[in-house]
Amino acid sequence: MGRIEALMGNPARDQCPGEILDMQALVSVRYYSFDGLLHEGRILVDRRLALDISTVFAAIERERFPVMSAIPVADARIGWSDDVSMALNNSSGFNYRPITGGGTKVSAHALGQAIDINPLLNPYVSPAGVVSPPGAVRDVSRPGTILENSFLVKLFDEFGWEWGGRWTDRVDWHHFEKRL
Ligand SMILES: [Zn+2]
Numbered sequence: 001m002g003r004i005e006a007l008m009g010n011p012a013r014d015q016c017p018g019e020i021l022d023m024q025a026l027v028s029v030r031y032y033s034f035d036g037l038l039h040e041g042r043i044l045v046d047r048r049l050a051l052d053i054s055t056v057f058a059a060i061e062r063e064r065f066p067v068m069s070a071i072p073v074a075d076a077r078i079g080w081s082d083d084v085s086m087a088l089n090n091s092s093g094f095n096y097r098p099i100t101g102g103g104t105k106v107s108a109h110a111l112g113q114a115i116d117i118n119p120l121l122n123p124y125v126s127p128a129g130v131v132s133p134p135g136a137v138r139d140v141s142r143p144g145t146i147l148e149n150s151f152l153v154k155l156f157d158e159f160g161w162e163w164g165g166r167w168t169d170r171v172d173w174h175h176f177e178k179r180l
Contacts, residue, residue, distance in 0.1 A: 002026070006044050006072040010080045016096040016110070024094050024112045025050045029057035031067035034144070041070025044094040046112035048180055052159045053093070053115065056152070063151055066144045067091055068118055082109075086133035086174075089120035114177035117152075118144045122173035124164070138173055146173055 003026040010016065025047035033039050038061070045053050060067060068089035071078065078084050085092050094112035108114035121144045123136035131137075139145065146152055146165060153163055156176050164172025 001042060001072055001075065003044075006042065006074050009074050010096055012080075012096045020096070020111060023047055026072070027053045027057075029053065029070055030061050031057060031070065032061065032064050033068060034066050039069070041067075041091070042072050043070055043092065043115060044072050044112060045115065046094075046180065049113060049178060052156075052161070052178070055159075056155055059151055059155055065150075065152060066118075068120070068144070083133065086116070086119040086136075089118055091115065091117045091119075108177035108179055111179070113179050114175060116174045117146060117176070119174040122146045122165075124172045124174065125170060127170050 003024070006026050007021055007024060023046050024044050027043045027045060027050050029041050029043055030038055031041065043053050068091070070091045073080050073082070073085050073092050073095050078088070078090065080095060080097075082095060082097060093109065093115045095107075095109045097107060097110060120133055120136050121138070121142055123138060124132040126132075140147060148165065153165070156163060159178070161176045161178040164175035164177070
Protein backbone atom coordinates (compact mmCIF):
# COMPACT_ATOMS: atom_id res chain seq x y z
CA MET A 1 0.00 0.00 0.00
CA GLY A 2 1.36 3.41 -1.01
CA ARG A 3 0.84 6.78 0.63
CA ILE A 4 -2.16 7.70 -1.52
CA GLU A 5 -3.94 4.39 -0.85
CA ALA A 6 -3.20 4.74 2.87
CA LEU A 7 -5.15 8.01 2.89
CA MET A 8 -8.10 6.79 0.82
CA GLY A 9 -11.58 5.81 1.88
CA ASN A 10 -11.77 7.60 5.24
CA PRO A 11 -15.47 8.29 5.88
CA ALA A 12 -14.46 11.45 7.81
CA ARG A 13 -12.08 12.61 5.09
CA ASP A 14 -14.35 15.44 3.95
CA GLN A 15 -14.02 17.02 7.40
CA CYS A 16 -10.23 16.65 7.41
CA PRO A 17 -8.39 19.81 6.34
CA GLY A 18 -6.21 19.32 3.27
CA GLU A 19 -3.11 20.62 5.03
CA ILE A 20 -3.40 17.78 7.58
CA LEU A 21 -3.70 15.17 4.81
CA ASP A 22 -0.74 16.74 2.99
CA MET A 23 1.36 16.47 6.16
CA GLN A 24 1.01 12.67 6.48
CA ALA A 25 3.96 10.44 5.63
CA LEU A 26 3.83 6.65 5.28
CA VAL A 27 6.75 5.22 7.26
CA SER A 28 7.93 1.69 6.50
CA VAL A 29 8.77 -0.21 9.68
CA ARG A 30 10.03 -3.68 10.56
CA TYR A 31 9.20 -5.72 13.66
CA TYR A 32 9.07 -9.26 14.92
CA SER A 33 5.48 -10.38 15.32
CA PHE A 34 4.11 -13.04 17.65
CA ASP A 35 4.97 -15.70 15.06
CA GLY A 36 8.66 -14.94 15.73
CA LEU A 37 9.18 -13.75 12.16
CA LEU A 38 10.36 -10.38 10.89
CA HIS A 39 7.57 -8.45 9.17
CA GLU A 40 7.31 -5.16 7.35
CA GLY A 41 4.48 -2.74 8.04
CA ARG A 42 3.60 0.91 7.58
CA ILE A 43 2.67 3.70 9.96
CA LEU A 44 1.02 6.89 8.72
CA VAL A 45 2.20 9.90 10.75
CA ASP A 46 2.86 13.61 10.55
CA ARG A 47 6.05 13.76 8.48
CA ARG A 48 7.79 15.81 11.18
CA LEU A 49 7.50 12.72 13.43
CA ALA A 50 8.60 10.18 10.80
CA LEU A 51 12.18 10.01 12.08
CA ASP A 52 11.00 9.40 15.66
CA ILE A 53 8.81 6.52 14.48
CA SER A 54 11.59 5.02 12.33
CA THR A 55 13.99 5.18 15.26
CA VAL A 56 11.48 3.68 17.70
CA PHE A 57 10.77 0.77 15.34
CA ALA A 58 14.49 0.19 14.77
CA ALA A 59 14.69 -0.31 18.55
CA ILE A 60 11.54 -2.49 18.54
CA GLU A 61 13.19 -4.72 15.95
CA ARG A 62 16.55 -4.78 17.74
CA GLU A 63 14.96 -5.59 21.12
CA ARG A 64 12.58 -8.09 19.51
CA PHE A 65 9.65 -6.46 21.25
CA PRO A 66 6.74 -8.25 19.54
CA VAL A 67 4.29 -6.12 17.54
CA MET A 68 1.23 -7.85 16.12
CA SER A 69 0.97 -5.81 12.91
CA ALA A 70 1.32 -2.31 11.49
CA ILE A 71 -1.35 -2.14 8.81
CA PRO A 72 -2.64 1.28 7.70
CA VAL A 73 -6.28 1.56 8.76
CA ALA A 74 -7.32 2.27 5.16
CA ASP A 75 -6.78 -1.46 4.55
CA ALA A 76 -10.03 -3.23 3.59
CA ARG A 77 -9.75 -5.48 6.67
CA ILE A 78 -9.96 -2.40 8.92
CA GLY A 79 -11.86 0.22 6.90
CA TRP A 80 -10.78 3.16 9.12
CA SER A 81 -12.48 1.61 12.16
CA ASP A 82 -10.45 2.16 15.32
CA ASP A 83 -12.52 -0.54 17.04
CA VAL A 84 -11.57 -3.09 14.38
CA SER A 85 -7.92 -2.00 14.40
CA MET A 86 -7.74 -2.34 18.19
CA ALA A 87 -9.52 -5.70 18.20
CA LEU A 88 -6.91 -6.96 15.70
CA ASN A 89 -4.17 -5.72 18.06
CA ASN A 90 -2.96 -3.59 15.15
CA SER A 91 -0.56 -0.68 15.63
CA SER A 92 -1.42 2.52 13.77
CA GLY A 93 -0.91 6.28 13.63
CA PHE A 94 -3.02 8.74 11.63
CA ASN A 95 -6.79 8.37 11.70
CA TYR A 96 -9.07 11.34 11.26
CA ARG A 97 -11.62 10.65 14.01
CA PRO A 98 -12.88 12.06 17.30
CA ILE A 99 -11.13 11.30 20.58
CA THR A 100 -11.79 7.91 22.24
CA GLY A 101 -14.61 8.16 24.75
CA GLY A 102 -16.35 10.98 22.91
CA GLY A 103 -15.93 14.67 23.63
CA THR A 104 -15.11 17.54 21.36
CA LYS A 105 -11.32 17.61 21.64
CA VAL A 106 -9.76 16.28 18.47
CA SER A 107 -7.59 13.18 18.88
CA ALA A 108 -3.86 13.54 18.24
CA HIS A 109 -4.42 10.68 15.77
CA ALA A 110 -6.48 13.09 13.66
CA LEU A 111 -3.28 15.09 13.16
CA GLY A 112 -1.02 12.06 12.69
CA GLN A 113 0.69 13.03 15.94
CA ALA A 114 -0.02 9.80 17.86
CA ILE A 115 0.64 6.09 17.59
CA ASP A 116 -1.08 3.11 19.20
CA ILE A 117 0.98 -0.03 19.83
CA ASN A 118 -0.51 -3.50 20.51
CA PRO A 119 -3.86 -2.10 21.79
CA LEU A 120 -5.31 -5.49 22.68
CA LEU A 121 -2.46 -6.08 25.16
CA ASN A 122 -2.36 -2.46 26.30
CA PRO A 123 -5.99 -1.32 26.53
CA TYR A 124 -7.58 2.06 27.10
CA VAL A 125 -9.54 2.35 30.36
CA SER A 126 -12.07 5.18 30.66
CA PRO A 127 -12.69 7.11 33.90
CA ALA A 128 -15.77 4.88 34.39
CA GLY A 129 -13.62 1.77 33.98
CA VAL A 130 -14.79 0.83 30.46
CA VAL A 131 -12.06 -1.06 28.62
CA SER A 132 -11.24 -0.62 24.91
CA PRO A 133 -10.96 -2.82 23.00
CA PRO A 134 -13.70 -4.78 24.80
CA GLY A 135 -12.42 -7.77 26.75
CA ALA A 136 -8.79 -6.65 26.64
CA VAL A 137 -6.77 -7.44 29.75
CA ARG A 138 -3.41 -5.93 30.63
CA ASP A 139 -1.03 -8.61 31.87
CA VAL A 140 2.46 -7.25 32.50
CA SER A 141 3.98 -10.73 32.15
CA ARG A 142 2.94 -10.98 28.50
CA PRO A 143 5.42 -10.04 25.76
CA GLY A 144 4.19 -7.03 23.80
CA THR A 145 2.91 -5.28 26.94
CA ILE A 146 4.25 -1.74 27.33
CA LEU A 147 5.92 -1.22 30.70
CA GLU A 148 6.97 1.96 32.51
CA ASN A 149 10.65 0.96 32.71
CA SER A 150 10.87 -0.37 29.14
CA PHE A 151 13.20 0.77 26.37
CA LEU A 152 10.09 1.77 24.43
CA VAL A 153 8.79 4.26 27.01
CA LYS A 154 12.33 5.57 27.63
CA LEU A 155 12.85 6.19 23.92
CA PHE A 156 9.53 7.98 23.47
CA ASP A 157 10.39 10.04 26.58
CA GLU A 158 13.71 11.04 25.03
CA PHE A 159 11.91 12.22 21.90
CA GLY A 160 9.43 14.26 23.95
CA TRP A 161 6.37 12.07 23.41
CA GLU A 162 3.64 11.69 26.02
CA TRP A 163 2.55 8.20 27.09
CA GLY A 164 -1.13 7.54 27.82
CA GLY A 165 -0.02 4.95 30.37
CA ARG A 166 0.82 7.83 32.72
CA TRP A 167 -2.49 9.64 32.43
CA THR A 168 -4.41 9.85 35.70
CA ASP A 169 -8.03 10.66 34.71
CA ARG A 170 -8.11 7.79 32.23
CA VAL A 171 -5.35 5.48 31.14
CA ASP A 172 -4.36 4.60 27.59
CA TRP A 173 -1.58 2.04 27.78
CA HIS A 174 -1.17 1.67 24.00
CA HIS A 175 -1.08 5.38 23.16
CA PHE A 176 1.86 7.73 22.59
CA GLU A 177 1.48 11.25 21.25
CA LYS A 178 3.56 14.30 20.47
CA ARG A 179 1.46 17.33 19.65
CA LEU A 180 3.40 19.78 17.51
ZN1 LIG B 1 -4.16 6.36 20.53
